[in-house]
Amino acid sequence: MQIDPTPLPGVVVLTPARHGDDRGFFSESWNRRTLREAGLDLPDIVQDNHSMSMRAGTLRGLHYPAPPHAQGKLVRCGRGSPFDVAVDARRGSPTYGQWFGTELSFADGRQLWIPAGFLHGFVTRAPETEVIYKCTAHYDRAADGAVAWDSLGIDWGVRDPVLSEKDRAAPAFADGTSPFASDA
Numbered sequence: 001m002q003i004d005p006t007p008l009p010g011v012v013v014l015t016p017a018r019h020g021d022d023r024g025f026f027s028e029s030w031n032r033r034t035l036r037e038a039g040l041d042l043p044d045i046v047q048d049n050h051s052m053s054m055r056a057g058t059l060r061g062l063h064y065p066a067p068p069h070a071q072g073k074l075v076r077c078g079r080g081s082p083f084d085v086a087v088d089a090r091r092g093s094p095t096y097g098q099w100f101g102t103e104l105s106f107a108d109g110r111q112l113w114i115p116a117g118f119l120h121g122f123v124t125r126a127p128e129t130e131v132i133y134k135c136t137a138h139y140d141r142a143a144d145g146a147v148a149w150d151s152l153g154i155d156w157g158v159r160d161p162v163l164s165e166k167d168r169a170a171p172a173f174a175d176g177t178s179p180f181a182s183d184a
């Protein structure tokens with residue numbers, strides 16, 4: 001398991017080992033002990049999500065479940081190569097409002113760990129893109145929050161994305177209004 005830091009402290013890129021042979025490959029996509037031994041002690045995982053986006057240019061985000069339902073998310077790609085983005089929304093954080101984005105392809109198995117207190121979103125680059133992510137808290141519909149995808153200067157590489165109604169109506173990211181304290 002390779003663990004690479006990003007410019008946002010707490011957000012890391014994980015690359016699990018793959019054991020290839022003439023059938024294909026085998027990979028432990030998540031292993032608590034391996035991560036702990038590598039110095040990454042993640043909170044308990046309680047939910048695993050799987051989404052399929054049929055069209056290239058589909059953008060889901062930017063989302064956050066508000067406290068006390070905030071979720072850390074370990075995101076990977078089942079098919080395709082989405083561009084995955086985390087935004088630091090912890091008030092008082094030195095990197096508040098800053099974003100980090102990276103491509104998570106099925107081809108290389110890279111994963112993005114996004115702690116609670118961050119917004120999350122992704123855009124698909126190919127049809128039939130599958131994104132799979134483990135969460136550290138259960139989904140609560142009433143806590144579901146969204147911020148406008150185009151309000152943070154993120155270079156998504158798409159001008160007119162396919163959006164849900166919720167994401168089309170999401171408010172802009174506004175200074176000081178984040179529900180997350182600095183220690184979210």
Ligand SMILES: Cc1cn([C@H]2C[C@H](O)[C@@H](COP(=O)(O)OP(=O)(O)O[C@H]3O[C@@H](C)C(=O)[C@@H](O)[C@H]3O)O2)c(=O)[nH]c1=O
Pocket residue numbers: 049051060061063064073120121122139164166
């Ligand atoms: C997120 C979620 C949604 N749902 C339901 C609510 C709704 O009827 C349907 C679709 O929900 P959404 O439109 O919110 O799905 P989606 O736009 O894919 O939302 C997801 O986007 C990515 C970027 C995230 O980080 C996730 O946490 C989540 O917010 O699924 C659940 O039952 N459980 C869940 O955990």
